[in-house]
Amino acid sequence: MVSPCPLRRGLFAAALAAALIVSSAGGPAGADPPRPVAAAVAFSDTFDGPAGAPADPAKWQSETGDNVNNHERQYYTSHTANAALDGQGHLVITARRENPAGYQCWYGTCQYTSARLNTAGRFSARYGHVEARMRIPRGQGMWPAFWMLGTDIGQVGWPASGEIDVMENVGHEPSTVHGTIHGPGYSGSGGIGAGYSLPGGQAFADAFHTYAVDWAPGSITWSVDGAVFQRRTPADLGGRTWVFDKPFFLIMNLAVGGYWPGDPDGSTALPQQLVVDSVSVTTADTATGVPVRGPGGKCMDVAGANPANGTPVQLYDCNGTAAQQWTAGADGTLRALGKCLDVTDRGTADGSTVQLWECTGWANQKWTVTAAHDIVDPQADKCLDVTGGSTADGTRLQIWTCTGAADQKWTLG
Incomplete structure (x- = not known):
């Protein structure tokens, strides 16, 4: 049963008063x-x-x-x-x-x-x-x-x-x-x-x-x-x-x-x-986002700026586009193009790739950042990592056991 909710009489002054x-x-x-x-x-x-x-x-x-x-x-x-x-x-x-x-x-x-x-x-x-x-x-x-x-x-x-x-x-x-x-x-x-x-x-x-x-x-x-x-x-x-x-x-x-x-x-x-x-x-407005810079001075990037579920997240030359503007949520999510950074199939094993996916609230979309510049998936207790340590454009990002290596270091902003 859905809600029959005709307009409820009251005060409906319109204004945009958000202070981000x-x-x-x-x-x-x-x-x-x-x-x-x-x-x-x-x-x-x-x-x-x-x-x-x-x-x-x-x-x-x-x-x-x-x-x-x-x-x-x-x-x-x-x-x-x-x-x-x-x-x-x-x-x-x-x-x-x-x-x-x-x-x-x-x-x-x-x-x-x-x-x-x-x-x-x-x-x-x-x-x-x-x-x-x-x-x-x-x-x-x-x-x-x-x-x-x-x-x-x-x-x-x-x-x-x-x-x-x-x-x-x-x-x-x-x-x-x-x-x-x-x-x-x-x-x-x-x-x-x-x-x-x-x-x-x-x-x-x-x-x-x-x-x-x-x-x-x-x-x-x-x-x-x-x-x-x-x-x-x-x-x-x-x-x-x-x-x-x-x-x-x-x-x-x-x-x-x-x-x-x-x-x-x-x-x-x-x-x-x-x-x-x-x-x-x-807010999930990507206009307020910041780049996430990683190995080789390159950026975390949504492939092809495609907001579809399952789009790979990769390393790419920093270009300032919306595909590289990430906004962090109070719920621990990291968002771009209105969706969340997600571990594919809720994987916890080394080598599980990351992708863009609609925000679900699940643990595979929760991240923490340490003072040592690791971005950690607490569910798997693993770090955001560049596959094979490569800094080539298009290198897929994944999670991997935290090693402290350069291919797991990220800076926001």
């Missing part, structure tokens, strides 16, 4: 331990602050009002009773059965309050690794979501703006979350997506989980706790328009009732809480 911060890897030689390759973090919030404080207003704004479009039952408020820090590094969004201010909803006097926050006018991104670590609520009628809308919604409306639902859950499906895209001709119940279920009947409400998309030109890949469960491209749209190659802003909310989840009933215990541990966006 790039930290370079490497550093002085010495005994420093291995560390993740430097990240290009565009947005991060770990919700540190005193209990009872609102979310950082420089990053988030509260939307207020009801929502007739989905026939939801809550009234969204800006009060800390519905969204506040807990003093332990979390933002808690609370849905309550109450109406302290006599709020009026589409169906009459409102029965519930909750909160919805967005980054419109404060932050937006075009591509990247977008994730939130959350513990969702439970119960019939609960509808938590972490999602994005195109910043041009004020100009083109919905669904032409596009909508990317990173995670939605409806309370009557405690073991399943959904990821969906909506656009012109594939919106509401016609959105394109898939569900992901925990094994053995586990409930998502029992623990924190990380919900993410890896978003690149022409593709969006969804994962839960690093496990990929779907990838969508323009080929999935049957000729309809792909509207996801532009800036989007972030939204998180806890709805109560509506067409999809149904309304709360006698089994629903309230209040219920969506507890948010962190939200981050790591």
